[in-house]
Amino acid sequence: xxxxxxxxxxxxxxxxxxxxxxxxxxxxxxxxxxxxxxxxxxxxxxxxxxxxxxxxxxxxxxxxxxxxxxxxxxxxxxxxxxxxxxxxxxxxxxxxxxxxxxxxxxxxxxxxxxxxxxxxxxxxxxxxxxxxxxxxxxxxxxxxxxxxxxxxxxxxxxxxxxxxxxxxxxxxxxxxxxxxxxxxxxxxxxxxxxxxxxxxxxxxxxxxxxxxxxxxxxxxxxxxxxxxxxxxxxxxxxxxxxxxxxxxxxxxxxxxxxxxxxxxxxxxxxxxxxxxxxxxxxxxxxxxxxxxxxxxxxxxxxxxxxxxxxxxxxxxxxxxxxx
Amino acid sequence: xxxxxxxxxxxxxxxxxxxxxxxxxxxxxxxxxxxxxxxxxxxxxxxxxxxxxxxxxxxxxxxxxxxxxxxxxxxxxxxxxxxxxxxxxxxxxxxxxxxxxxxxxxxxxxxxxxxxxxxxxxxxxxxxxxxxxxxxxxxxxxxxxxxxxxxxxxxxxxxxxxxxxxxxxxxxxxxxxxxxxxxxxxxxxxxxxxxxxxxxxxxxxxxxxxxxxxxxxxxxxxxxxxxxxxxxxxxxxxxxxxxxxxxxxxxxxxxxxxxxxxxxxxxxxxxxxx
Numbered sequence: 173x174x175x176x177x178x179x180x181x182x183x184x185x186x187x188x189x190x191x192x193x194x195x196x197x198x199x200x201x202x203x204x205x206x207x208x209x210x211x212x213x214x215x216x217x218x219x220x221x222x223x224x225x226x227x228x229x230x231x232x233x234x235x236x237x238x239x240x241x242x243x244x245x246x247x248x249x250x251x252x253x254x255x256x257x258x259x260x261x262x263x264x265x266x267x268x269x270x271x272x273x274x275x276x277x278x279x280x281x282x283x284x285x286x287x288x289x290x291x292x293x294x295x296x297x298x299x300x301x302x303x304x305x306x307x308x309x310x311x312x313x314x315x316x317x318x319x320x321x322x323x324x325x326x327x328x329x330x331x332x333x334x335x336x337x338x339x340x341x342x343x344x345x346x347x348x349x350x351x352x353x354x355x356x357x358x359x360x361x362x363x364x365x366x367x368x369x370x371x372x373x374x375x376x377x378x379x380x381x382x383x384x385x386x387x388x389x390x391x392x393x394x395x396x397x398x399x400x401x402x403x404x405x406x407x408x409x410x411x412x413x414x415x416x417x418x419x420x421x422x423x424x425x426x427x428x429x430x431x432x433x434x435x436x437x438x439x440x441x442x443x444x445x446x447x448x449x450x451x452x453x454x455x456x457x458x459x460x461x462x463x464x465x466x467x468x469x470x471x472x473x474x475x476x477x478x479x480x481x482x483x484x485x486x487x488x489x490x491x492x493x494x495x
Numbered sequence: 496x497x498x499x500x501x502x503x504x505x506x507x508x509x510x511x512x513x514x515x516x517x518x519x520x521x522x523x524x525x526x527x528x529x530x531x532x533x534x535x536x537x538x539x540x541x542x543x544x545x546x547x548x549x550x551x552x553x554x555x556x557x558x559x560x561x562x563x564x565x566x567x568x569x570x571x572x573x574x575x576x577x578x579x580x581x582x583x584x585x586x587x588x589x590x591x592x593x594x595x596x597x598x599x600x601x602x603x604x605x606x607x608x609x610x611x612x613x614x615x616x617x618x619x620x621x622x623x624x625x626x627x628x629x630x631x632x633x634x635x636x637x638x639x640x641x642x643x644x645x646x647x648x649x650x651x652x653x654x655x656x657x658x659x660x661x662x663x664x665x666x667x668x669x670x671x672x673x674x675x676x677x678x679x680x681x682x683x684x685x686x687x688x689x690x691x692x693x694x695x696x697x698x699x700x701x702x703x704x705x706x707x708x709x710x711x712x713x714x715x716x717x718x719x720x721x722x723x724x725x726x727x728x729x730x731x732x733x734x735x736x737x738x739x740x741x742x743x744x745x746x747x748x749x750x751x752x753x754x755x756x757x758x759x760x761x762x763x764x765x766x767x768x769x
Contacts, residue, residue, distance in 0.1 A: 206581040214601060436721050
């Protein structure tokens, strides 16, 4: 249609050109007006608070007197008094929470990837009730994390829990296990809930990639009599690699900032705290805004580092320039 | 052999379905049981005892908590969509300098760990006098929903045909009119998806709600459930906790099931594309 208009006014092409560029200019002006409110809000509620958190990490601020504090440099991170080291980097509890979080992320995301792949391959097959199954696996994802944590807390109850009852019935354990009370099993319990909740997310992302694969390769492989397992590792996996990597990155970032699940499941216990739980505990429960902010800043840096490393290693481009 | 494979396949389907559904099923059964019944494990519903459902509203302002959640999530959705659609129009359809950088910055915000902004956000909310108020929570939750709203809407916006817009401009429409008259109707399906995702995120949000509210009347549902206690220290409030959990989960599950296809499209648009 625009072509027709341009043709009709072909003699006055210069004028048309002039109008175009003024239109382009007015669109660019409009673009800035359109993005401005969002940018202001994002800067106000994400940029500014992040900057303040980083600033607080260099101060001795406490929660009840947030306006009175002193700049103390790196003391929240690391300081030396009379030959003794202080600061968060010397705290065993902090390193414990780092370890807990990394272990939790590694184990749950690995399990979610493998199980998500299995679920996605099943949902990719044509069978009656496929749509229903797709809806069914979305249910754990839809349930609020806090509710899942409470539900599983009840199911994992040491005396009246259904998990212990089931395991006793099939004879896998001889006595009820206090899943969430014991530091060794509590993190496994957290992994269990996370896998239950997020496998569907992984499966849906993998399924989306599977459904975009060209079918003729599979027909060719079938004609040649290649075994399905070989087809999976030689054809399917390489083709969905980048989609899989994006899904793994998204899940890992989510898992590394885990808070509610662990907070509720293991009732804020020190031994099983994740990095976010540790930081909030310093910040709110102990009112140590300086220390808590130092922990929060480190979490931010760790997550940023992981993003940069995975993006560089996988050569994945998350955002492409809009056409 | 083929029969065996078939049987194995269906067994796997059943196992997956059981794995996905059992915990919620068990929560529903538990919510109908009370007192000493909870000291034994049951796999089938025995009777429809609604004591826990009454108790959850009597013992604490749970109705108020639900209303708070509805207000917070509704406002967050409205604000995210309002800001997101206009921003997405600019990001998706207009080539201006700095566009990619801004989009990447916004994407980076959606990767922020929530706890990294907690101290600064606390100060901000107190400075605005919004501590222990719903507007405070609405403001905080925008940090979680606005970046991905902009991101997902931008990817949708990019895929719309160019011709519609050009025709409108030739007819002399301003960019603002184009957004309102041309894109808003076309964006309706995408807006429903993104709005729904934002609603779920906001409905489930726990860390901000726990930190920025103080009194039970101001709490949204997640901290209300997390902090639920029995009438005495010795009572196990599991029945009421499960009743509360079922109440707040059923509307979300209903929404997700109704909009299932759209949600999957939204999730994959946000994560896989690009």
